Amino acid sequence: MTDTAVIAEDSLLYLDHVSVSFDGFRALNNLSLVLQPGEMRAIIGPNGAGKTTMMDVITGKTRPDDGDVVFDGRVDLRKLDEASIASLGIGRKFQKPTVFESQTVEDNLLLALKSPRSPWASLRHRLSGIERDRLEELLSLIRLTHRRAALAADLSHGQKQWLEIGMLLAQEPKLLLVDEPVAGMTDAETAETASLLVEINKTRSVVVVEHDMTFVRDLGVKVTVLHEGSVLAEGSLDHVSNDQRVIEVYLGR
Ligand code: ADP
Ligand code: MG
DSSP: OOHHHHHHHHOSEEEEEEEEEETTEEEEEEEEEEEOTTOEEEEEOOTTSSHHHHHHHHTTSSOOSEEEEEETTTEEGGGSOHHHHHHTTEEEEOSSOOOOTTSBHHHHHHHHHHSTTSTTGGGTTTTHHHHHHHHHHHHHHTTOGGGTTSBGGGSOHHHHHHHHHHHHHTTOOSEEEEESTTTTOOHHHHHHHHHHHHHHTTTSEEEEEOOOHHHHHHHTOOEEEEETTEEEEEEOHHHHHTOHHHIIIIITO
């Protein structure tokens, strides 16, 4: 077995020399990234660096022209469609929250718990007690127990983002992908979101794209800096913050 195969086998997510072109423009250019099981990774980088495209490739929305994309050490994600990838346990949070505004917080979570992708779906009659416990656990985790009867429409922007994260967690993903979760949040909501993700990371892996450096610092995890579709630097936030190239293309602007 090659070294590459060994690395892929032990990883949760393995991207190797991934390239994506749109009309000749290389949005991803030989991008390689390895996420260990249980890891949380922060992805930073200037607008247009390819951060969202990377998530599109992982979730099957965009097909890479080149390279390997392997989940859980063995599943070739390039061969699967979006629905199959989601059912493998990859949950994705987009920038805009997509909760059901006319439903309560609790009903939004119940809908997610009962959706076909949920492990409870086919057992819902027998497991309603367990489902209830899971509902309480999720409400508490997303800081919305006191708002459970409120309409989602009446939540703050930050609370809507947390509700959507809760709905994704109802599907029990192994890997949660989160794209710019704190954009538009208050400072207090931003800090709370960091601690929410740290809590989520106790039981599942997370990849989070974010520009807010205070938030990234609060996460306290390894950082990957993307630039022009490739990895420019990787390491602790202090390490990448002191990298002259990172300062030039991103932090120093
Ligand atoms: P980021 O999320 O880091 O800001 P993106 O991944 O959204 O960057 O975009 C990377 C580059 O690819 C940008 O120049 C963007 O315009 C381009 N791009 C992304 N998706 C498409 C698409 N579907 N068609 C054409 N160009 C795209
Ligand atoms: Mg983006």
